[in-house]
Each structure stands twice: as structure tokens, then as C-alpha cells.
Amino acid sequence: MPAKNSHPGTSKLDQLVAESRRSREQRERGYREQALKLYPWVCGRCGREFTRDTVQQLTVHHRDHDHDNNPSDGSNWELLCVYCHDNEHQRQLEAAAQVESSTGDAQESRATHNPFAGLKTLLKGDT
Numbered sequence: 298m299p300a301k302n303s304h305p306g307t308s309k310l311d312q313l314v315a316e317s318r319r320s321r322e323q324r325e326r327g328y329r330e331q332a333l334k335l336y337p338w339v340c341g342r343c344g345r346e347f348t349r350d351t352v353q354q355l356t357v358h359h360r361d362h363d364h365d366n367n368p369s370d371g372s373n374w375e376l377l378c379v380y381c382h383d384n385e386h387q388r389q390l391e392a393a394a395q396v397e398s399s400t401g402d403a404q405e406s407r408a409t410h411n412p413f414a415g416l417k418t419l420l421k422g423d424t
Contacts, residue, residue, distance in 0.1 A: 328367040328374065332357045335371040342381035356382045362389070 338347040347355045358377045366373050
């Protein structure tokens with residue numbers, strides 16, 4: 298008997314999402330474990346050292362940002378602490394936004410109001 302709150306097809310969607318998550322987690326565990334064996338437990342940016350107690354704060358950063366590019370020699374990986382990893386991704390977002398604004402794609406989002414537009418007229422009227 299189906300559950301009272303389930304909708305047709307929901308269990309199939311739930312199964313697909315769960316399988317996708319399991320697959321991603323398994324893939325991540327694989328390259329993370331490899332990277333932790335290849336490299337010293339030191340952040341590649343700030344130099345912070347990690348121990349068994351703190352290694353969960355050490356992440357694997359993909360240099361080319363392709364999480365499916367995982368060569369066994371680790372050439373696409375670097376170990377970064379969670380703070381430096383977040384900073385690296387933020388820098389990438391800001392660089393992409395800068396490129397977008399310099400090409401004119403973000404032209405519509407720029408301010409067009411000039412608060413001093415009538416100032417010259419107002420100043421001439423006071424004299």
C-alpha cells in the first residue's frame with residue numbers, strides 16, 4: 298500500500314536523487330583519499346598544517362574546476378583549507394564578473410541616474 302503523502306513518481310525521483318548523491322560522494326571519497334595520500338596535509342595557500350583531528354578541514358581543490366578530471370597522479374588537485382578553498386572560488390566568481398562587465402554584457406545593471414544633473418542650473422539661479 299503506498300504512503301499517504303507520496304505522489305506518483307516521487308519514489309522514483311527520490312531514488313534517482315539518492316543514487317546521484319551516493320555516486321558523487323563515492324567519487325569524492327576516492328579522489329580525496331588519493332590526494333591525502335599523495336600530498337602532505339598542508340594548505341597550499343596559507344601553509345596551515347593539519348593532523349588527524351583537523352584533516353576534515355582540508356579540502357581537495359580542482360585546479361581546472363572540473364570535478365570529473367581526476368588523474369591518478371594528482372596533477373589537477375591541490376589541498377586547501379576550507380577558508381582558502383572558499384576564497385579561491387570567490388576569486389574565480391569575481392574574475393568572471395569582471396570579465397562580464399568589461400565586455401559590456403552587464404551594461405544594463407549599471408546605474409544611469411545622475412544626482413548632480415541639475416546642479417549647474419541651480420547654482421546659476423542662486424547668483
